[in-house]
Amino acid sequence: AQTVTQSQPEMSVQEAETVTLSCTYDTSESDYYLFWYKQPPSRQMILVIRQEAYKQQNATENRFSVNFQKAAKSFSLKISDSQLGDAAMYFCAYRSLQSGGGADGLTFGKGTHLIIQP
Amino acid sequence: EAGVAQSPRYKIIEKRQSVAFWCNPISGHATLYWYQQILGQGPKLLIQFQNNGVVDDSQLPKDRFSAERLKGVDSTLKIQPAKLEDSAVYLCASSLGVDTGTDTQYFGPGTRLTVL
Numbered sequence: 022a023q024t025v026t027q028s029q030p031e032m033s034v035q036e037a038e039t040v041t042l043s044c045t046y047d048t049s050e051s052d053y054y055l056f057w058y059k060q061p062p063s064r065q066m067i068l069v070i071r072q073e074a075y076k077q078q079n080a081t082e083n084r085f086s087v088n089f090q091k092a093a094k095s096f097s098l099k100i101s102d103s104q105l106g107d108a109a110m111y112f113c114a115y116r117s118l119q120s121g122g123g124a125d126g127l128t129f130g131k132g133t134h135l136i137i138q139p
Numbered sequence: 140e141a142g143v144a145q146s147p148r149y150k151i152i153e154k155r156q157s158v159a160f161w162c163n164p165i166s167g168h169a170t171l172y173w174y175q176q177i178l179g180q181g182p183k184l185l186i187q188f189q190n191n192g193v194v195d196d197s198q199l200p201k202d203r204f205s206a207e208r209l210k211g212v213d214s215t216l217k218i219q220p221a222k223l224e225d226s227a228v229y230l231c232a233s234s235l236g237v238d239t240g241t242d243t244q245y246f247g248p249g250t251r252l253t254v255l
Contacts, residue, residue: 126187
């Protein structure tokens with residue numbers, strides 16, 4: 022079974038600064054997807070960014086980018102020019118592509134609470 | 140486009156009572172998931188449906204939890220009888236169900252269950 026570990030329960034950053042959230046995972050599979058989801062207080066979880074394991078190029082989405090180190094099984098999220106609206110819980114998630122039968126439920130980490138200081 | 144709808148948003152029950160949650164996925168989405176999110180933890184998959192068939196229920200506590208998706212659209216998750224440790228937010232998500240790799244899972248607002 023796969024596991025996802027987020028070792029930072031809480032992070033704080035000044036508005037307009039850059040912050041990096043850490044995620045490591047454990048798997049014996051070679052093909053999979055990794056995701057970062059954002060869960061604002063009392064609001065729905067939304068997808069921030071995804072990374073295919075077979076792609077060496079790191080994914081980027083506007084101010085959000087990842088540092089994917091497959092050999093190290095590391096998948097960090099960098100948020101540039103932090104904004105007040107970025108305040109939320111951030112979850113790292115893993116999706117197997119080898120479960121068979123179409124099973125593709127996500128395995129989540131415990132989350133990192135991101136605080137933006139004005 | 141309407142998102143994933145869930146009801147009720149909040150529910151408080153006594154232990155040993157029964158409770159049911161309802162989910163309506165995004166129109167046209169074949170795959171539906173139920174996750175359990177205990178306070179301070181990430182969501183954990185309980186069950187995945189593809190249309191009206193179960194794809195994965197390996198983490199569903201089948202002695203007390205049941206779920207159905209009879210017509211391949213709406214789904215109901217039931218707990219009978221509830222225990223204190225079932226207090227959590229129950230999240231429903233849906234995806235197109237076309238490509239396992241690239242499909243995005245869209246989440247509903249969740250139902251917060253408190254068992255007293």
